[in-house]
Amino acid sequence: MFSLPDEIPLNKKNILEYLARLIIEGKIKTEEALPNEIALSENFGVSRTMVRDILKTLESKGFIARKTNIGTRVMGIHSWNLLDEEVLGWSCGALTQSRFLLSLLELRLIIEPQAASLAALRANDDNLLELRHHYQRMAESVEGANGAEVFMDNEADIEFHKTIMRASGNLFISQFGGTIRAALYHTIYQSNRATKNTLNSLEAHRSVLEAIESRNSQQAYLRMAKVLSNTIRDLGLQTTGIILLDQQNQQ
Amino acid sequence: MFSLPDEIPLNKKNILEYLARLIIEGKIKTEEALPNEIALSENFGVSRTMVRDILKTLESKGFIARKTNIGTRVMGIHSWNLLDEEVLGWSCGALTQSRFLLSLLELRLIIEPQAASLAALRANDDNLLELRHHYQRMAESVEGANGAEVFMDNEADIEFHKTIMRASGNLFISQFGGTIRAALYHTIYQSNRATKNTLNSLEAHRSVLEAIESRNSQQAYLRMAKVLSNTIRDLGLQTTGIILLDQQNQQ
């Protein structure tokens, strides 16, 4: 019934990911029932304890629902806990790009400029120090590269954005850090930027940093919006319907 | 060591909530270690199986981390999965109001106007029908009440907001529906609105509905922002640092 590729060991993590991907990819359709726990344990050759553990995790991520004597039924995408880091990671590769990636970029475009604005008002000295540190790492990685292939330290990039969200002082916005990590990973995978774009991107990040350091919230907002717009443009996508304050409308 | 009030039966759900609240309220501090599984099972008088089940749930919600031979240590608030509906529900009562509630309202102010804008562009006929239905229920509940005490159907209110988020067509924004439910619950608990405010609120909701129905995204954005601003004002709070397009800046 179910079987993992031979080279993959049958541990909890792998079986979990295998089943999750089957659901995400639609191999197991919504409302369909999974075999009962004993059948699954025999199928995978693991104990029922482990099967239950895996099912419990799938349940907590919103993939399935369980009831006594009903069994396990698969839930639709609207029940999935997409903001969960693992779920997001699995989904990135699987879900047919456009809608998913676009939703993610829209979310960033909504959240991150506001996060930058709040950070400009609320960041403490540690936040500012850390932010500058991450920027330095990005800058050094670009300088260190030779002219031919420009390399940007993606980890530093991710941490830069995460730090801003933490510095926003908003308990909920801080939570999106993990979400962004997966997003950037996927983004970077798709867009192998040209030299010029990388340099532009670095410059754009620097402008955000400086706006926050100088406590100018509106400028931080606008510049972060610019960073994201560039990313979206580089990916050859476009977002419609997000209302952004722009340069002309500055108060 | 740990003990629930006598009147509460010792089932999984109750022990889970009990431990979660201890952590949220700070009775068990961050980085502190919990007793091992056997000790806990003896303490509560349940099997180790159940204790493990509970701990696994706490882990999935970000409250604790577990390692072999290290034991279970409690994590800080930044690890908590605040967007989880249950976590949010427990937190509402426990966390010292101001920071938590303010974060929640900021999040709504960031997300919901944009959701309304997107909904104006993307809502399908079913969405519109459902939205109008929820509005009708709100209106009827107000009309049905006598002059003395005006009653607003909160469930309809919640569903109204959830429907807009679903109609936004954004996979991630849809996820905030559950978050908003808990938020409104808490909000309503605090603010026993005057008659006038209730009528104003109904009117404000109607204006959002009409903007979405007429596919005017910017108007939907502005009017939703108004709804939320009113709520925040009625609670006697104020948000700073959120950048909103306002009437004067209409493009």
Next chain:
DNA sequence: CCCTATTATTTGTAATACAAATCAAGCCGA
């Protein structure tokens, strides 16, 4: 034909045993 009781199936809980990981202490040798 409808209502009720029984049965069967599936998830939920318990108890026990052992495996695996990891920290700490002790030992040994250089």
Next chain:
DNA sequence: TCGGCTTGATTTGTATTACAAATAATAGGG
């Protein structure tokens, strides 16, 4: 004395078995 290795103890992780509880399906009686 220091560093690395071995050994043991502790704690979580996995497996097995048995039984409880919930509920759908079936059979039986009026």
